[in-house]
């Protein structure tokens with residue numbers, strides 16, 4: 001039988017064995033936590049506490065600013081020490097609430113609701129009130145994704161259990177340890193969207209998770225598991241929709257334009273917990289892995305915990321640790337300041353060793369075409385990078401630079417070690433600026 005997939009893509013070493021059998025461990029609250037007001041795509045949240053405010057776990061500390069925004073809750077009991085700037089994993093300082101913890105453990109959650117009788121409107125409101133953001137990496141406010149325009153016909157919900165980034169095993173552990181919450185969350189998503197058909201997409205390198213989910217769905221006629229090929233970036237929205245349904249999301253369009261809504265396994269768990277326990281999104285489930293960390297683990301970490309505390313919880317760095325990345329190795333961001341906090345959508349902390357990060361010499365493009373062959377979006381990475389180098393941004397725009405999802409597949413394949421994705425990222429920023437200027441001059 002042919003296993004479903006998409007065109008292009010690569011097969012980097014997986015390194016999942018470092019943590020795939022590591023059961024989630026809860027990390028206690030550190031001495032102080034940092035809660036950046038922008039942990040989501042959209043407008044920054046507005047603080048509702050001030051210096052000296054006493055907070056308990058689950059209490060609202062910043063409210064959403066409009067529809068595309070998300071509120072923030074304290075994951076700990078303590079006292080607000082400061083409202084100021086703090087460096088984040090993006091590398092930039094952001095407005096942040098700092099809380100000194102007091103070791104107490106009481107929680108002020110919302111009231112639990114019955115998933116059987118809850119109405120779609122109440123689910124949507126609870127998801128918004130709980131500050132849930134997409135756990136697949138983009139951190140888009142989930143309540144917005146659950147509110148498609150009425151003219152869009154949604155035919156199916158896809159639950160993304162691919163976890164195609166090397167090293168990461170967080171979603172895998174969710175499927176093994178919390179199948180009730182994964183499926184319960186999927187059912188709530190289906191209910192809020194008024195959709196019957198739910199499909200879980202899981203890569204074929206996770207047989208235990210596939211078996212577990214299939215068993216859970218044995219008696220469900222509208223819910224199913226589709227096994228897809230292990231290939232990077234199989235978990236990207238457009239790639240998984242193509243693999244499962246055969247439908248292509250056109251450039252500039254959204255999954256809902258082809259009748260699909262996709263959510264990550266971790267988002268389903270967060271929705272289930274917000275409904276059944278009243279718990280806002282105050283913890284991040286993440287994989288800490290790599291040869292540069294002493295004890296790789298899967299952890300449940302209070303949001304706002306400094307990366308350094310998480311690394312210490314895993315026994316610290318090895319002597320040859322050289323590079324720390326937040327996220328996966330393909331799309332994650334290198335870190336320079338370990339006081340930067342774990343955020344709502346942090347899926348991993350990865351520590352690479354010296355031999356793994358040795359910089360390879362960049363040489364001239366040999367026009368081998370490999371980058372074009374592997375680009376899952378059929379772009380011309382070499383041309384996009386060249387046009388950026390030549391500052392021909394309008395030409396780069398014409399051939400689709402803004403469509404690039406920065407998956408890094410092209411750069412990984414390039415035998416000349418050309419940092420294609422860095423050039424393309426720069427080009428995209430320039431094009432977005434040009435587009436902004438254009439629309440300002442038109443108005």
Ligand code: SF4
Nearest residue numbers: 375404406407408410
């Ligand atoms: S980073 Fe962009 S250009 Fe490169 S393979 Fe991914 S989508 Fe294609």
Ligand code: SF4
Nearest residue numbers: 365366368369371414
């Ligand atoms: S993979 Fe590298 S060397 Fe080959 S065409 Fe693309 S940029 Fe050039």
